[in-house]
Amino acid sequence: MKILMVGTGGVGEAAAVIAKQRDPNGDWLKLMVLSDFNLERAQAVSERLADARFPAEKVNARNKDEVKALIEKYQADLLFNACDPSFNETLFDVAYECGVRYSDMALSLSIPHPTDPYHKTNVKMGDYQFAKHEDWEKRGLLALVGIGMDPGAVNVFARFAQKHYFDEIHTIDILDCNGGDHGYPFATNFNPEINLREVSANGSYWENGHWVETKPMEIKSRYNFPKIGEKDMYLLHHEEIESLARNISGVRRIRFFMTFGQSYLTHMQCLENVGMLSTSPVSFNGQEIVPIQFLKELLPDPASLGPRTVGKTNIGCIFTGIKDGKEKTIYIYNVCDHQECYKEVGSQAISYTTGVPAMIGAMMVVTGQWKTPGVFNVEEFDPDPYMEALNQWGLPWVVCEAPETVTVWR
Amino acid sequence: MKILMVGTGGVGEAAAVIAKQRDPNGDWLKLMVLSDFNLERAQAVSERLADARFPAEKVNARNKDEVKALIEKYQADLLFNACDPSFNETLFDVAYECGVRYSDMALSLSIPHPTDPYHKTNVKMGDYQFAKHEDWEKRGLLALVGIGMDPGAVNVFARFAQKHYFDEIHTIDILDCNGGDHGYPFATNFNPEINLREVSANGSYWENGHWVETKPMEIKSRYNFPKIGEKDMYLLHHEEIESLARNISGVRRIRFFMTFGQSYLTHMQCLENVGMLSTSPVSFNGQEIVPIQFLKELLPDPASLGPRTVGKTNIGCIFTGIKDGKEKTIYIYNVCDHQECYKEVGSQAISYTTGVPAMIGAMMVVTGQWKTPGVFNVEEFDPDPYMEALNQWGLPWVVCEAPETVTVWR
Numbered sequence: 001m002k003i004l005m006v007g008t009g010g011v012g013e014a015a016a017v018i019a020k021q022r023d024p025n026g027d028w029l030k031l032m033v034l035s036d037f038n039l040e041r042a043q044a045v046s047e048r049l050a051d052a053r054f055p056a057e058k059v060n061a062r063n064k065d066e067v068k069a070l071i072e073k074y075q076a077d078l079l080f081n082a083c084d085p086s087f088n089e090t091l092f093d094v095a096y097e098c099g100v101r102y103s104d105m106a107l108s109l110s111i112p113h114p115t116d117p118y119h120k121t122n123v124k125m126g127d128y129q130f131a132k133h134e135d136w137e138k139r140g141l142l143a144l145v146g147i148g149m150d151p152g153a154v155n156v157f158a159r160f161a162q163k164h165y166f167d168e169i170h171t172i173d174i175l176d177c178n179g180g181d182h183g184y185p186f187a188t189n190f191n192p193e194i195n196l197r198e199v200s201a202n203g204s205y206w207e208n209g210h211w212v213e214t215k216p217m218e219i220k221s222r223y224n225f226p227k228i229g230e231k232d233m234y235l236l237h238h239e240e241i242e243s244l245a246r247n248i249s250g251v252r253r254i255r256f257f258m259t260f261g262q263s264y265l266t267h268m269q270c271l272e273n274v275g276m277l278s279t280s281p282v283s284f285n286g287q288e289i290v291p292i293q294f295l296k297e298l299l300p301d302p303a304s305l306g307p308r309t310v311g312k313t314n315i316g317c318i319f320t321g322i323k324d325g326k327e328k329t330i331y332i333y334n335v336c337d338h339q340e341c342y343k344e345v346g347s348q349a350i351s352y353t354t355g356v357p358a359m360i361g362a363m364m365v366v367t368g369q370w371k372t373p374g375v376f377n378v379e380e381f382d383p384d385p386y387m388e389a390l391n392q393w394g395l396p397w398v399v400c401e402a403p404e405t406v407t408v409w410r
Numbered sequence: 411m412k413i414l415m416v417g418t419g420g421v422g423e424a425a426a427v428i429a430k431q432r433d434p435n436g437d438w439l440k441l442m443v444l445s446d447f448n449l450e451r452a453q454a455v456s457e458r459l460a461d462a463r464f465p466a467e468k469v470n471a472r473n474k475d476e477v478k479a480l481i482e483k484y485q486a487d488l489l490f491n492a493c494d495p496s497f498n499e500t501l502f503d504v505a506y507e508c509g510v511r512y513s514d515m516a517l518s519l520s521i522p523h524p525t526d527p528y529h530k531t532n533v534k535m536g537d538y539q540f541a542k543h544e545d546w547e548k549r550g551l552l553a554l555v556g557i558g559m560d561p562g563a564v565n566v567f568a569r570f571a572q573k574h575y576f577d578e579i580h581t582i583d584i585l586d587c588n589g590g591d592h593g594y595p596f597a598t599n600f601n602p603e604i605n606l607r608e609v610s611a612n613g614s615y616w617e618n619g620h621w622v623e624t625k626p627m628e629i630k631s632r633y634n635f636p637k638i639g640e641k642d643m644y645l646l647h648h649e650e651i652e653s654l655a656r657n658i659s660g661v662r663r664i665r666f667f668m669t670f671g672q673s674y675l676t677h678m679q680c681l682e683n684v685g686m687l688s689t690s691p692v693s694f695n696g697q698e699i700v701p702i703q704f705l706k707e708l709l710p711d712p713a714s715l716g717p718r719t720v721g722k723t724n725i726g727c728i729f730t731g732i733k734d735g736k737e738k739t740i741y742i743y744n745v746c747d748h749q750e751c752y753k754e755v756g757s758q759a760i761s762y763t764t765g766v767p768a769m770i771g772a773m774m775v776v777t778g779q780w781k782t783p784g785v786f787n788v789e790e791f792d793p794d795p796y797m798e799a800l801n802q803w804g805l806p807w808v809v810c811e812a813p814e815t816v817t818v819w820r
Contacts, residue, residue, distance in 0.1 A: 185683035270680035273595035275708040284707050287697055294704060297694050298685040 001028055001366035004076035004100075006061050006091055007083035008036040010303065010347035011105070011148070013045045014355030015082060015362075017345040020051055022393055028367050033074050035059040048346070061087045064094050071098045078103065080362050082355070089128050092143060096132070101141055101365055105148035105358045106239060129375050137374040144370070147361035147378050148354035149334075150176055150256075151240035153390065154317050157332040157397070158248055160383035161319045165330050165399075168250045169321040173406045174240065177259040179228035180311040180338045180349065186267040187300045189350050193292055196277050198258070199268050204237040205255040206245045217265075221257060221408045225314045226400070227335045233257040235408070243377040250321075257406065271295065306348040309338040313349045318403060331403035334395045344394070353395065360389045411776040412441040414486035414510075416471050416501060417493035418452045420713070420757035421515070421558070424765030425492060425772075427755040430461055432803055438777050443484050445469040458756070471497045474504050481508045488513065490772050492765070499538050502553060506542070511551055511775055515558035515768045516649060539785050547784040554780070557771035557788050558764035559744075560586055560666075561650035563800065564727050567742040567807070568658055570793035571729045575740050575809075578660045579731040583816045584650065587669040589638035590721040590748045590759065596677040597710045599760050603702055606687050608668070609678050614647040615665040616655045627675075631667060631818045635724045636810070637745045643667040645818070653787040667816065681705065716758040719748040723759045728813060741813035744805045754804070763805065770799045 005012050016032055023029045035057040036042040042056035059066050061083050071079065071094070079095040081088060081104035088104050095102035129145050136143050146152055154174050162169055178189075188195045203214040219235035238256035245254055271277050276295050281288035316333025334353070341352035361378055364370040370381040378386070390397055413429075415422050426442060433439045445467040446452040452466035469476050471493050481489065481504070489505040491498060491514035498514050505512035539555050546553050556562055564584050572579055588599075598605045613624040629645035648666035655664055681687050686705050691698035726743025744763070751762035771788055774780040780791040788796070800807055 186680070266676060267680045267683065270596070270677045271684065273677065274681065274686075274705065276684075276686065276705075278708075282707060284699070284704055285697065287695065289694070289699070289704065291704075291708065294694055294699065294701075295684065295686075297692060298688075298701065 001078070002031040002033075002074055002076045003029070003078045003080050003362060003366065004033045004035065004067075004070055004074060005080045005082055006035050006059060006067065006087070007081065008034045008042045008045050008056075009082065010306075010351035011355040011358070012036075012082035013048075014341075014345040014347055014352045015080070015359040016045060016049060016054060018356050018359050018393060019363075020049055020054065026053060028363065029053065031055075031074060031076075032080075033057055033070060033076065035070055037061065062090055064090065064097075067091065067094045068098055071095075071100055076100055078362060078366055080358070081105070082358070088145075092129055092132075092145075095143065096136065096139070096141065099139065099141065102143040103147050103358065103362050103365065104145055105152060105354055106146045133375040140373045142365055142371060142373050143375045144361055144365060145375065145377060146239065146243070147358045149315055149357050150174060150238065151243070152354075152361065152378060153334070153357040153395065154315065155240050155244060155247075155377055155379035156383045156386050157317045158244055158319070159379040159381075160387050161317070161330060161332060162248060163383060166319065166321040166323050166328070169248055169319050170251065171253045171318075171320045172244060172248070172251060172255070173318040174238065174254070174256045175223060175225070175233065175314070175316060175318065175333070175406070176238075176257065177223070177225045177228055177231055177233065177314045178350070179225065179231065179259070179313065180309045182300075182305045182309045184300055184305075186264065187305060188302060189305065189348075190302050192277075192296050192299060193279065196268070196272075196292065198236060199260070199265065200272070200277075201237065203235045204241075205235060205253065206241050207253045217260075219408050221406050223257075223406060224404060225259075226333065226398070227312055228314050231259040232262065233259045244379065247377060247379045255406075303347075306338075306342050306346065306351075309342070309348045312337050313353060315353060316397070318405060320405070329402055329405060331400040332397055333400070334390070334397045336395065356393055356395055357390070360386060360393055363389065411438055411488070412443075412484055412486045413439070413488045413490050413772060413776065414443045414445065414477075414480055414484060415490045415492055416445050416469060416477065416497070417491065418444045418446040418455050418466075419492065420716075420761035421765040421768070422446075422492035423455045423458075424751075424755040424757055424761045425490070425769040426455060426459060426464060428766050428769050428803060429773075430459055430464065432773075436463060438773065439463065441465075441484060441486075442490075443467055443480060443486065445480055447471065472500055474500065474507070477501065477504045478508055481505075481510055486510055488772060488776055490768070491515070492768070498555075502539055502542075502555075505553065506546065506549070506551065509549065509551065512553040513557050513768065513772050513775065514555055515562060515764055516556045543785040550783045552775055552781060552783050553785045554771055554775060555785065555787060556649065556653070557768045559725055559767050560584060560648065561653070562764075562771065562788060563744065563767040563805065564725065565650050565654060565657075565787055565789040566793045566796050567727045568654055568729070569789040569791075570797050571727070571740060571742060572658060573793060576729065576731040576733050576738070579658055579729050580661065581663045581728075581730045582654060582658070582661060582665075583728045584648065584664070584666045585633060585635070585643065585724070585726060585728065585743070585816070586648075586667065587633070587635045587638055587641055587643065587724040588760070589635065589641065589669070589723065590719045592710075592715045592719045594710055594715075596674065597715060598712060599715065599758075600712050602687075602706050602709065603689065606678070606682075606702065608646060609670070609675065610682070610687075611647070613645045614651075615645060615663065616651050617663045627670075629818050631816050633667075633816060634814060635669075636743065636808070637722055638724050641669040642672065643669045654789065657787060657789045665816075713757075716748075716752050716756070716761075719752070719758045722747050723763060725763060726807070728815060730815070739812055739815060741810040742807055743810070744800070744807045746805065766803055766805055767800070770796060770803055773799065 039058035046056040085106040336349040449468035456466040495516040
């Protein structure tokens with residue numbers, strides 16, 4: 001089986017390192033082409049892997065012909081999209097046109113709302129892909145979208161809970177806690193414009209068949225995360241809510257919470273107050289300068305956070321519902337340690353927890369364990385082999401019965 | 411009597427407006443030349459005054475010949491320095507060379523420490539001028555330095571307290587409270603680089619004959635200011651401590667406190683954390699950009715704060731000591747309203763409380779009420795006519811017996 005990976009950043013590197021470790025003899029992975037707009041970057045990862053199955057190539061992921069040429073050159077069976085989600089539609093279409101399978105790992109809030117990116121949330125951003133479900137089905141091809149951690153692994157947690165623990169799931173709270181500390185007073189894990197959208201965009205959750213929109217950061221809570229401790233968290237919109245609402249029958253409410261420290265929020269607020277988060281150019285010394293882009297220049301390079309970030313992430317879901325006529329609550333989560341991830345794949349847990357589940361999803365496809373043709377979310381397939389692979393591949397999960405539930409206040 | 415004012419900013423304008431109001435018939439003020447590097451600015455003030463005694467001139471205050479030419483053209487008797495203190499030494503020397511009297515209103519922290527401006531305080535910045543005392547004395551000329559509010563009026567308060575209320579003054583706490591609100595989450599009253607020095611420089615106070623240096627903002631207190639209410643304040647170095655220590659015999663401790671709101675301090679801290687207060691250039695889009703200068707571009711223009719600033723300032727001194735063998739404490743202060751100042755002189759209380767006392771000091775000189783030749787601080791002359799003028803000229807003062815005293819904590 002041959003994979004063309006497009007985009008070899010921290011997430012792509014984590015996926016490639018794990019793929020090599022877990023299939024040293026090429027039982028299912030014959031080839032994984034590491035392609036990137038920055039050839040040096042792809043070559044560096046290829047050299048670190050020191051395995052002929054991982055050649056490096058340069059590619060402009062917005063140029064369909066260049067991507068097609070690589071698919072043909074290597075006779076790839078799967079286009080593994082590890083780019084920023086703004087590339088998803090192009091790469092999704094290229095895979096279809098070339099007749100190969102496809103996967104991506106869209107991150108919520110990475111795709112801004114088309115008309116009001118800093119205040120409105122981009123609900124139903126997956127529509128473009130799902131509208132083409134029948135074309136893919138007819139052609140006998142599988143496209144798996146949103147297969148990172150959240151969306152991705154947490155969606156599988158939901159299907160797993162439904163299959164083994166509940167007759168009916170009534171509520172799902174997705175909890176994304178980054179308990180990491182990089183030691184800087186303020187730094188962002190990725191592009192500050194995305195961080196800004198996280199805190200300035202309206203939140204939303206799904207209840208009784210419709211969306212409920214909230215003001216930015218309006219709904220706050222505090223939760224005592226296993227292996228981490230108490231953290232403040234806030235309700236945000238996150239795209240996995242959209243597919244879980246479609247795919248988990250009988251669910252009444254789905255919410256997403258992400259932790260933010262008070263210092264992070266205070267810095268964001270002060271920077272917004274003075275105009276440093278503005279995306280409109282300001283004229284300075286006869287040059288047009290976009291404040292948030294200048295800020296990005298001042299902040300530590302996100303890639304430099306890996307070696308210095310300590311602590312853990314805890315990402316999972318709390319489910320409530322009915323089993324055998326009785327109410328029950330369970331919490332399925334994974335805890336990941338930033339330093340251990342860095343030692344293993346050269347990047348912190350943020351990349352690791354996205355790249356590893358995506359690699360497992362890709363393996364489900366290339367090994368044929370998931371094969372129904374069409375455009376699907378991961379929760380539409382049998383969760384068992386995937387959950388087993390998470391335990392083997394470095395993201396062991398825990399099922400906690402009767403956990404503390406989430407209390408919100410405004 | 412003829413005055414050459416050099417520098418016609420907000421402070422100079424306030425001084426000129428008050429001078430015209432208080433001497434409409436030219437009893438003592440025959441002429442006040444308004445000179446500025448920006449001729450349009452000087453002309454605008456001249457037109458607003460609509461009085462032939464206030465002509466506008468262009469001058470480069472760093473060019474001795476240009477200043478001399480104006481002194482000769484108008485046969486000025488006094489050089490009234492209303493520039494940034496960085497011009498003081500040049501203008502002080504020009505006045506001496508031309509044989510005219512001189513005044514300035516140096517603001518502490520406006521002159522950075524020569525080697526470490528953002529951490530060290532510039533103790534004894536007046537030495538250059540006082541070293542020339544005997545030259546001025548021999549020539550029969552008076553130079554009056556630091557004649558704004560603080561330094562300036564507060565120094566006169568000290569001499570007034572010594573003359574009328576105490577046999578011995580033991581301690582002086584100078585309290586500078588700006589209770590104004592401009593309605594912005596964050597803005598600075600003047601150049602943010604000076605604001606930065608205020609909060610990042612070490613503090614110092616004078617005790618038992620020597621200086622005690624503190625860490626930046628190390629000593630905090632909270633005081634219930636008459637007409638304003640409770641405000642947090644911090645111990646800073648301020649130059650009037652230097653002259654009061656010389657001129658108020660028997661004083662054991664002198665401290666200076668300035669109020670800062672928590673929001674102001676939080677914004678300064680966050681901006682410093684991300685590097686926005688840095689004075690070292692950063693390369694961005696192939697251009698060298700100094701972060702704090704770009705920040706200055708984003709912040710509201712200090713001149714725009716005048717019309718929208720509401721609230722009051724309270725600036726004064728708390729004295730403790732002995733009278734007739736009994737311990738006593740008094741508080742002499744002035745309360746000034748931002749909006750009333752703006753209506754009267756077109757700028758807020760920060761300019762008003764600097765320009766008006768300076769104008770009164772100049773009047774003491776030109777009317778001959780203060781005439782001993784040499785280089786002096788205002789507390790070295792009889793305070794009574796000056797204190798009387800403050801009441802007449804719009805800065806009425808209050809003597810409060812047995813006020814709350816200052817309690818500090820670290």
